[in-house]
Amino acid sequence: MEPVVSVCELQKHYGKTQALKDVTFSVRPGTCFGLLGPNGAGKSTTMKILTGILPADAGTIHILSVPAHRDSMPLRRQIGYVPQNITLYEKLTAVDNLMFFGELYGLHGRELRKRIETVLDEIGLSHRGNEAVETFSGGMKRRINIAAALLHQPKLLILDEPTVGIDPQSRNHIFEMIRALKAQGVTIIYSTHYMEEVEALCDDLAIIDQGQVIAQGSLRDLLSRYGKQAIYVEAKGFETLSDIPHVSHVSSQGQGFILETSRVMEVLSFLLQTASAKGIDIDVLETVRPSLESVFLSLTGTSLRD
Numbered sequence: 475m476e477p478v479v480s481v482c483e484l485q486k487h488y489g490k491t492q493a494l495k496d497v498t499f500s501v502r503p504g505t506c507f508g509l510l511g512p513n514g515a516g517k518s519t520t521m522k523i524l525t526g527i528l529p530a531d532a533g534t535i536h537i538l539s540v541p542a543h544r545d546s547m548p549l550r551r552q553i554g555y556v557p558q559n560i561t562l563y564e565k566l567t568a569v570d571n572l573m574f575f576g577e578l579y580g581l582h583g584r585e586l587r588k589r590i591e592t593v594l595d596e597i598g599l600s601h602r603g604n605e606a607v608e609t610f611s612g613g614m615k616r617r618i619n620i621a622a623a624l625l626h627q628p629k630l631l632i633l634d635e636p637t638v639g640i641d642p643q644s645r646n647h648i649f650e651m652i653r654a655l656k657a658q659g660v661t662i663i664y665s666t667h668y669m670e671e672v673e674a675l676c677d678d679l680a681i682i683d684q685g686q687v688i689a690q691g692s693l694r695d696l697l698s699r700y701g702k703q704a705i706y707v708e709a710k711g712f713e714t715l716s717d718i719p720h721v722s723h724v725s726s727q728g729q730g731f732i733l734e735t736s737r738v739m740e741v742l743s744f745l746l747q748t749a750s751a752k753g754i755d756i757d758v759l760e761t762v763r764p765s766l767e768s769v770f771l772s773l774t775g776t777s778l779r780d
């Protein structure tokens with residue numbers, strides 16, 4: 475199947491800062507594609523170029539098989555974009571805000587009112603539609619922003635870090651809404667620096683760091699290609715166990731340690747035997763499945779949380 479979005483060798487400078495260096499990726503129809511990277515990696519820049527807000531210095535973009543130009547209005551109407559910063563009129567009600575955004579997309583009258591009802595229901599805020607946005611929590615405002623991007627029923631929804639700084643309830647609503655949209659066939663591009671969000675939502679992803687895509691593929695592929703299996707151990711006196719065979723990396727986590735290894739069974743058996751021989755009490759010993767954290771670490775040598 476033709477990709478919904480294909481981005482090829484995108485480059486962007488801000489003055490002397492090179493924000494994007496040959497960014498290339500493609501997004502399959504009806505999937506949720508994660509753009510994962512730390513602050514300053516180039517996620518927002520990529521999204522702004524995709525939506526036509528910023529020009530690229532070089533590279534090509536095809537959206538729905540059509541070359542995307544900044545002034546291509548018919549194409550832009552197929553895209554819903556939720557920027558990182560909330561853009562709402564605080565004094566207006568949620569419905570009046572949505573009226574304003576709907577009219578920008580060329581919707582009017584009964585059709586617009588119906589769409590407003592539907593999107594408010596989809597984001598779980600029907601009961602607050604007639605209240606001023608200034609009375610809403612940050613998470614509720616973010617949900618209204620998402621609703622605004624959905625009024626014109628885009629085929630492609632682009633969300634730039636939609637869960638930063640919001641409450642867990644709004645985050646759950648956003649997750650549910652993304653899953654429902656995907657089930658309706660909408661293609662989603664979702665940027666985040668939270669790995670657990672990519673693991674929960676995305677089919678495919680590109681890991682972006684310092685303006686470059688350093689890996690991309692399905693979540694399953696990346697985990698099996700780069701993810702490390704590991705063991706978590708909590709034991710008083712564990713530090714006295716040096717030189718555990720087949721362990722490639724040790725890091726502390728909470729009360730215990732994460733030992734990365736490709737030979738889980740051998741390391742488990744070594745730990746049990748040595749602890750018993752040295753009289754060390756093991757409080758917790760469990761295997762840890764490969765995570766995007768370990769993918770990022772093995773690709774960049776640093777943690778995404780640094």
Ligand SMILES: Nc1ncnc2c1ncn2[C@@H]1O[C@H](COP(=O)(O)OP(=O)(O)OP(=O)(O)O)[C@@H](O)[C@H]1O
Nearest residue numbers: 488491492493511512513514515516517518519520
């Ligand atoms: N308007 C601008 N002027 C100058 N430099 C910019 C501008 N916008 C972004 N940059 C720089 O470009 C690089 C990429 O920034 P971008 O905002 O795309 O990253 P990001 O991955 O979205 O990060 P964040 O999660 O912090 O939003 C960074 O080095 C940033 O400082």
